[in-house]
Structure formats: structure tokens, C-alpha cells
Amino acid sequence: xxxxxxxxxxxxxxxxxxxxxxxxxxxxxxxxxxxxxxxxxxxxxxxxxxxxxxxxxxxxxxxxxxxxxxxxxxxxxxxxxxxxxxxxxxxxxxxxxxxxxxxxxxxxxxxxxxxxxxxxxxxxxxxxxxxxxxxxxxxxxxxxxxxxxxxxxxxxxxxxxx
Numbered sequence: 001x002x003x004x005x006x007x008x009x010x011x012x013x014x015x016x017x018x019x020x021x022x023x024x025x026x027x028x029x030x031x032x033x034x035x036x037x038x039x040x041x042x043x044x045x046x047x048x049x050x051x052x053x054x055x056x057x058x059x060x061x062x063x064x065x066x067x068x069x070x071x072x073x074x075x076x077x078x079x080x081x082x083x084x085x086x087x088x089x090x091x092x093x094x095x096x097x098x099x100x101x102x103x104x105x106x107x108x109x110x111x112x113x114x115x116x117x118x119x120x121x122x123x124x125x126x127x128x129x130x131x132x133x134x135x136x137x138x139x140x141x142x143x144x145x146x147x148x149x150x151x152x153x154x155x156x157x158x159x160x161x162x
Contacts (some may be wrong), residue, residue, distance in 0.1 A: 002052075015066055022067065022129040029054055029133065040069055054133055057140050067114070069128045077123025080141045082109050110138045 008012070013021070015056040029052050034051035057067055062127050065072065068080045076085050114121055115138075130136055 011138055013066075015069075018063075018066055019129055023079055026129045033134075053135050054130065054140065057130055064102075067128060067130065069125045070123050071125055080110070081138050083114070083122040084103075110140075112136050 004025065006018070033051045033053075036051050038045060039047040058064060064080065065078070070078060070080060073076065077083055079126055100136075109120075115124055115136070116123065116127050119128055120126070130140065144145065
């Protein structure tokens with residue numbers, strides 16, 4: 001497993017700058033995945049056809065939204081995982097879990113196809129570079145660590161594995 005980090009020298013990356021970094025990473029993963037790699041040890045073939053896969057893209061909530069091309073936490077469709085519009089949110093309901101349960105007949109989880117549109121689609125402003133990967137899934141977007149404390153992380157895993 002390899003972990004890559006993007007650290008901006010000016011403490012902030014614009015969306016096009018972040019996409020340019022992500023495009024390089026995606027292109028290299030694709031380039032290595034198509035033929036596969038051979039792993040040698042002391043000149044002896046140990047593994048053949050090894051293919052890298054991107055498993056997780058994470059950051060704070062703002063950066064995760066930027067990577068996924070959702071403009072803001074205050075957007076009409078602001079969730080990386082589902083397409084519940086903001087107007088459905090009851091001000092008395094504070095937890096996203098409760099909102100999903102309340103709207104389960106109307107809400108659907110986002111799919112790869114939702115992220116492949118070149119134009120705005122339920123709050124996604126064009127296709128992010130990582131959507132080009134064959135194994136792309138909304139499950140790749142890591143959840144902010146505070147979501148784990150509040151129980152949202154476990155609930156999202158339950159939703160994604162049903």
C-alpha cells in the first residue's frame with residue numbers, strides 16, 4: 001500500500017490546481033494498470049500482472065468536496081454519497097443519518113454514472129479526474145474523522161454494503 005499526499009505550498013489549492021494533481025495520479029494509475037506490472041526479487045519473477053488501484057481519497061470536508069467537484073457544504077446537493085436536496089433537511093434534524101432515514105424513499109446513493117457527467121448533475125460540477133478510474137466508487141471518498149465519532153461513518157458503511 002502506498003499513501004500519497006498533496007500539500008499546497010500556499011496552503012490552498014484551487015479546484016483546477018487540485019484537478020491537475022489528481023489527473024497526474026489517475027493517469028499514472030491507468031498507465032500502470034493496463035499492462036500490469038511484474039515484480040522481481042533478485043532477478044526472479046515473484047508476481048506478474050500486478051495492478052495498482054486507488055482505494056481511498058480523503059481530506060477534510062472542504063477538500064473532499066473539492067476533489068468530488070461538489071462546490072460547497074452549503075450547496076443544494078451537498079452530500080458526496082447521496083442526492084438528498086438541502087430543502088428536504090428539517091432544521092430540527094441534526095444528523096445526516098436521520099435525514100437519510102427520513103428520506104429513504106426519495107434519496108438514492110450516488111453512483112459512478114452520477115460523477116461522469118460533464119455538466120452539473122445533482123450538485124456535481126463536472127466529472128472529477130478520479131471518476132475516470134475503472135474501480136471508481138463513491139465509497140472511495142473518505143469520511144471526515146469527526147463523522148466517525150458521530151456515527152455517520154458506520155452508517156455509511158451499512159448503506160454502501162446493503
